[in-house]
Amino acid sequence: MKKVYLDHASTTPVDTEVINAMTPYTDKIYGNASSIHDYGVEAADAIEEARGKIAKSIGARPEEIVFTAGGSESDNLAIKGISYRNKKRKKTKGPHVITSAIEHPAVLETCKYLEKQGFAVAYIPVDKDGLLDPQDVHDAITKDTILITIMYANNEIGTIEPIAEIGNIAHDHNVLFHTDAVQAIGKVPIDVKKEHVDLLSISSHKIYGPKGVGALYIKKGVKLDPIIHGGGHENGVRSGTYNTPGIVGLGKACELGTQRMSVDGAHMTKLRDRLISEILNVEESYLNGHPKKRLANNAHFRFTAIEGESLNLLLNEQGIAAATGSACSSKKLEASHVLLALGLEPAQAHGSLRFSLGRTTTDDDISYVIDVVPKVVAALRQMSPLWNR
Ligand SMILES: Cc1ncc(COP(=O)(O)O)c(C=O)c1O
Structure with a gap:
């Protein structure tokens, strides 16, 4: 049949070029990237090369990329990390987050969790085609808004949202802007600087890379609280031993996606x-x-x-x-x-x-x-x- x-x-499926790039890091260059011996240094070099490729694919700098275990973790880190960090910043009515009604559960459930902890969340509606009106985002901003999180493209119906316009609005109001770009990466040209994006989620397995690895772009200067504590990897933002083959695979997948x-x-x-x-x-x-x-x-x-x-x-x-x-x-x-x-x-x-x-x-x-x-x-x-x- x-x-x-x-x-x-x-x-x-994982692209053959991605598999070929990853394979040496499973059984030959298997050192822990945090170790100081040659095995570790080789792994660390490969991770930095991958970081550069991922950054390039979205117009970011390598130091603005943090590795995660996938799109869900990237979304959680962005939303909880920024919200917790800015909990006390604006005090009129308590911190406020803006999102859309059609986000992936990794965003929606995180926002609902924040609501239970005293954050206020505005869910912006969409029209019959799934398109959000940037004016609605503008009108939802209050003195307490600390974060706008709107997906780049919807995973179910494929509608692409007006990200640059929302980015401009966020920027003009001095509010941080996160976008879940899990479905858009490799399909839509993305430039985080031009689109005024402060945080952006990436997942490897949607772009012909391996499962269980992702990245979060965090604009230089943007501070967030970690959600995974431990050995202080990634400048303390995300602890945990590096998934070297996965990260190398994600780097290659991003490079191929752009090409x-x-x-x-x-x-x-x-x-x-x-x-x-x-x-x-x-x-x-x-x-x-x-x-x-x-x-x-x-x-x-x-x-x-x-x-x-x-x-x-x-x-x-x-x-x-x-x-x-x-x-x-x-x-x-x-x-x-x-x-x-x-x-x-x-x-x-x-x-x-x-x-x-x-x-x-x-x-x-x-x-x-x-x-x-x-x-x-x-x-x-x-x-x-x-x-x-
Ligand atoms: C838009 C969007 N965000 C987040 C995720 C979660 O990514 P992951 O499966 O890497 O956790 C998905 C997965 O379907 C998705 O489509």
Whole structure:
């Protein structure tokens, strides 16, 4: 049976060039990067080289990159670290954080946790395409606002947010600005200086790097409290023995992501647009997310009168891997908070499915999906009491 993996927003295969870069650091150059002997120094040199590559890919300086164990930790470190550090700075009504209604749980749950500790959080709504209005962010700023955290691009519907405009607003109001760029890295050109970003989260496994490693860009001069205490690695910001192979892999993945961005982007956009135009020929099917301001690899549909979950299971039986719900926690059965935030009814949200393409997706893969999806949708509708055509 043909197998087609269209779940790259959930995770990607590790690129062969990344594996080749990492391999020596598993069994040959295995020293602890904090040790002073040659084994350690070689590992430390590789880590610094990777730091430089990651920094370059977002227009930062190497000393502004801190390594973490992934996107979730980067988000936690940015939000808790800044909030705890500035807890007492503004005192009128207690510290205030601004975020959006469609963030990944790594951001939303962290904000909810802060609320329990006395922080106030404003959740900015989005329009029907998932786009946030920068004016709403502007209007939400109070004297107590210490942090704005808005994702660069949404993991479910692929909508790309107006980050530079939000960065300008944050900068003008002297408020720190964090963006979760986990889905945007390698797909959208990012320049943290031009976009006035103070903190930015990166995850390796979404960009053809290994799982369990990430980075947080922290603009020079921005101070935050650590959330992991220990041996004082990364200037005390993030303790823990360096994951040398993982970090080397992340560095290589960022370098490749920048080099291949325009070629991969054009390739995926072409395939995605073909997928979208063909699938929308299915009766009562709709595109979720912004028609233009969306990631090159994202096609998110909803189909009247069927369950996305059932569609996903039946497509899996035909060798097609897609996703419902959020990239990381698709085992949840509640309607997606992102789709509800677009104004969809729970039934519409439940009737949705995401296809996320990758750099190795082929024309043949898309042809197969275009052939199979309408048949499976029709079969499910035949069984659906809600479909009485
Ligand atoms: C937008 C976004 N942020 C954060 C994360 C979490 O990253 P990680 O899996 O590296 O913890 C994900 C993963 O799906 C994501 O899509």
